[in-house]
Amino acid sequence: xxxxxxxxxxxxxxxxxxxPRLHLADFLRETLGLTGTHLGCEHGVxxxxxLRVNGEIVRSCLMLAIQAQDANVETIEGLSDSGEIADLQxxxxxxxxxQCGYCTPGMLIxxxxxxxxxxxxxxxxxxxxxxxxxxxxxxxxxxVDAIEATGRARMxxxx
Amino acid sequence: xxxxxxxxxxVKSLTEACDRLVDxxxxxxxxxxxxxxxxxxxxxxxxxxxxxxxxGIAELRSISVEDHVLRIGCMTRHADLLCSPDIALHAxxxxxxxxxxxxxxxxxxxxxxxxxxxxxxxxxxxxxxxxLEATIVAFGKQGERRIAAEDFFTGWYETALAExxxxxxxxxxxxxxxxxxGFAEFARRSGDYAIAGLAARVSYEGNKxxxxxxxxxxxxxxxxxxxxxxAALEAASPPYDEAALASVRAALAEDLSPQDDLQAAAGTRLxxxxxxxxxxxxxxxxxxxxxxxxxxxxx
Numbered sequence: 001x002x003x004x005x006x007x008x009x010x011x012x013x014x015x016x017x018x019x020p021r022l023h024l025a026d027f028l029r030e031t032l033g034l035t036g037t038h039l040g041c042e043h044g045v046x047x048x049x050x051l052r053v054n055g056e057i058v059r060s061c062l063m064l065a066i067q068a069q070d071a072n073v074e075t076i077e078g079l080s081d082s083g084e085i086a087d088l089q090x091x092x093x094x095x096x097x098x099q100c101g102y103c104t105p106g107m108l109i110x111x112x113x114x115x116x117x118x119x120x121x122x123x124x125x126x127x128x129x130x131x132x133x134x135x136x137x138x139x140x141x142x143x144v145d146a147i148e149a150t151g152r153a154r155m156x157x158x159x
Numbered sequence: 160x161x162x163x164x165x166x167x168x169x170v171k172s173l174t175e176a177c178d179r180l181v182d183x184x185x186x187x188x189x190x191x192x193x194x195x196x197x198x199x200x201x202x203x204x205x206x207x208x209x210x211x212x213x214x215g216i217a218e219l220r221s222i223s224v225e226d227h228v229l230r231i232g233c234m235t236r237h238a239d240l241l242c243s244p245d246i247a248l249h250a251x252x253x254x255x256x257x258x259x260x261x262x263x264x265x266x267x268x269x270x271x272x273x274x275x276x277x278x279x280x281x282x283x284x285x286x287x288x289x290x291l292e293a294t295i296v297a298f299g300k301q302g303e304r305r306i307a308a309e310d311f312f313t314g315w316y317e318t319a320l321a322e323x324x325x326x327x328x329x330x331x332x333x334x335x336x337x338x339x340x341g342f343a344e345f346a347r348r349s350g351d352y353a354i355a356g357l358a359a360r361v362s363y364e365g366n367k368x369x370x371x372x373x374x375x376x377x378x379x380x381x382x383x384x385x386x387x388x389x390a391a392l393e394a395a396s397p398p399y400d401e402a403a404l405a406s407v408r409a410a411l412a413e414d415l416s417p418q419d420d421l422q423a424a425a426g427t428r429l430x431x432x433x434x435x436x437x438x439x440x441x442x443x444x445x446x447x448x449x450x451x452x453x454x455x456x457x458x
Contacts, residue, residue, distance in 0.1 A: 132262025
């Protein structure tokens, strides 16, 4: 029960044969070796596997690889290499907004999703948008600080 | 965990989906956004032999206003409902409820059809359908069949859909100028399933509430219209203060017999339902946080 799959991952055209049961996160990690996408709960609760599909954030444990046919998938590797979130990554580092780092890729992608649409988001809006991303080191305060600081810096730069 | 092995087929029309459902009677599941189905499969709560993907049928993702009815196609995502001007104007209750449905990444894939057909009794949208007097459209080999929301949810994850039928759309009467709605729920964390929740719609005659529809969720095996409480609320007189609401809360015990579970005891749920009732009645009176519609022009 193998199906042909064709999609773009971080701008690169990929074709592969996949089993329907393979979810998108495992496809990226196991087949393509893109291990920046992390898997925590595998039932949509923790947010560690968050990535972008056609410009929107989704849970890659709750999307089958086969459902990504013709999609444009962007992982943390793509967002890092392009420099799109360099300022956000620097703010995370400066504010010690990562400890074990397991939740960090999902946090960064979710935060970038918010800042793209609402750079002036206040702390309550940041918390609401991140509410589906768990940090088991419980470093939420520093994470919110880093996102708020990045949003402010971008507003200033854009003004 | 990972889902057990299954086969997968992508269909191009509802007719084709029906045919496939019949071909694989009992062994197939439809997948739309997959945000309830895939967790259940990953946890091995269910292991269908084949998934029938209706995600590629573009015309199922639609919101339209026709003949004083808001029609929402089954593949319309939660994120679409949240930002739709038609929903904001004609069914603001839905926009308010969607904010409590899971998290942004889930709302980008989860669909209204999948949510309603899954029929989780703790889910927000089934209760909204009851409060708004929605009609569920079921597509089958014989064509379309219309089912009142009150008759659609029949038990824990059970609906009135027959074998081979597909929930293709919902139809919701446009909110009238004299109507108001309200929504509130209790959950331990933002985005969690509710411990108790209430979606409501009322009419106002001056400052007097008429024809209230109080749809509670997470307090039974399906969303429940609280008929006794609604009658008590209609009999009460404004202002709807604590004294006026006492009889309404008392009547709730006749409508609801909540379950005990790990989240909360039955008595706690009944108590919380009464608290929610007060909050939602306050929301629906002035000042109204949900935008009141401008009466649609009759042209």
